[in-house]
Amino acid sequence: MIAAFRSEWVKLTRRNFAAGSLAALIGFSVAITSVSILRANDTGTRHGPMGQLTLTKLVTPGGWVAGLGAASTFLGLVTLAIFASNVAGEFTTGTIRSVLTVEPRRLTVLTGKTVALVTFIAGGLALAAAAVAAVAFPLASRQGIDTSAWTTTSALTEGLSTYLNVLLSCIAWGIFGATLAMLTRSSAIAIAAGVGYFLLAEQLLLNSLWPSTEDYLPASAMSALAEGGNTSISFGTALGLVAAYTLGAYAVAATVFVRRGITA
């Protein structure tokens, strides 16, 4: 597995890929943090897939990195796209047959690849968190938001907690992307299917057809996890749901990968 992990990192450190991916993660985080702080109010409003930030939340010790949580859906979509294009790309370029003639243990290859992608996203989110902090302080000062709690010792703990919650949520998005890619063997179709479901289909279910499912569906659970729990789903429930969905998706991806012939 370590060999597959190290091998995958050769691809992840390609300059253009790394720069593009990090730019997307950092760009979305900074942009949404900026909008969230500038538009924060006492009640909090949800702007489409963006999380809600209230002034009450912003003045807490974790307020400095709250923008990362607000951006979690977009960060999840970026992660989904990175995982999906990485996995599907192996089939569209045919490189999967080179890989599997060197390391035929397919689960080892898949696990090594997944862990490498997770560490890449973890690094990217850490940079995004740093960027969010860098813009949050001046913007909050400009808006007259009290930032005294952001420099306390608990601010670091809260920041770390937010980072881990967003990371777990992104890993789930990524695993869904990898699974869709494994099923479709096409980056474009996998990304379209992922975005279509998480941004459109699930929203349609929640808002029109089946509102009671807000407590159970994947995108809702992942958002709640990234926010550290919300009014609909507690943190513990969100963690359990996301873990179940992620393990289920990974099991599907692994089964398909192991059982299907490589005809690419």
Added chain:
Amino acid sequence: MNDTLAISARGLTKTFGDQRAVTDLSFDLARGTVTGFVGPNGAGKSTTIRMLLGLIRPTAGTAEVLGCAIDEPRRYLSRVGALVEGPAFYPHLSGYRNLLVLTRLAQQPATRIDEVLAVAGLADRAKDSFKDYSLGMKQRLGIAAALLHDPELLILDEPTNGLDPAGIVEIRTLLRDLSERGTSVLVSSHNLSEIQAVCHRIVLIQHGRLLWSGELDELLTSHGATLTAAPEHTSDIPALATLVSTAGYRCSARDDHLEIRAPGSWAAELNRQAMAAGITLRELAMRDANLEQTFLDLTTTGAPA
């Protein structure tokens, strides 16, 4: 398990839905030999190679590669180098980094990369992106990748595709060198003159079925060699043709001579019989056996012409 065989396939069959790609295919590849794997497009060559490499599972039948069953590819693939259906690499990575992906995966030392790049003639283009390589260079990188772990068995699917004449000669030399060092090679190619130049043995398939398998010389002698016999008087052609038919060989009359499907060793006997029958031959020659013609004969009729 037979230690003298690099590959032993028995009744390999693969179906995709209703379509049979390979049917009851059996053949052997002796260690240390270069074997040509030939057949028309869609004959099932790549499907067979994929089964041997564990990329797809056979619907029926078995095979052993380097003494290990193909349902356990991890037991033998570390000793096999392969180029399957053309070179497949990450387009935005350099040639060097593409090979680094594979050496890390195989847990090989990175120093091996420079060695195989030099063998493939790509040392000075190692830092260029794969997408900027010419077709020939891509092919060379594929061969370099197949050589990365100094394999006991090399399976190459169309290795000379896109190579210029000099490159083809280099690959031919490389395959001969590898064979002399004891490496077994299975090479699939449409370039039959190349196959004839480097291979000891041939496995010929069509419509997923084995058509012929054995020594190349045997194939050419039994199916391909042609004698040309020209009598002094063209009026003797029918009598000469009768002599040939009586001996069990086929022939066809041309303007002033007969073309006879017979081994060169029969030429002296033909000359004796012609003289005994009062026919004087003004020309008796053996045309070199031609794999291309033999291939066409076998694949269009299923039997020698």
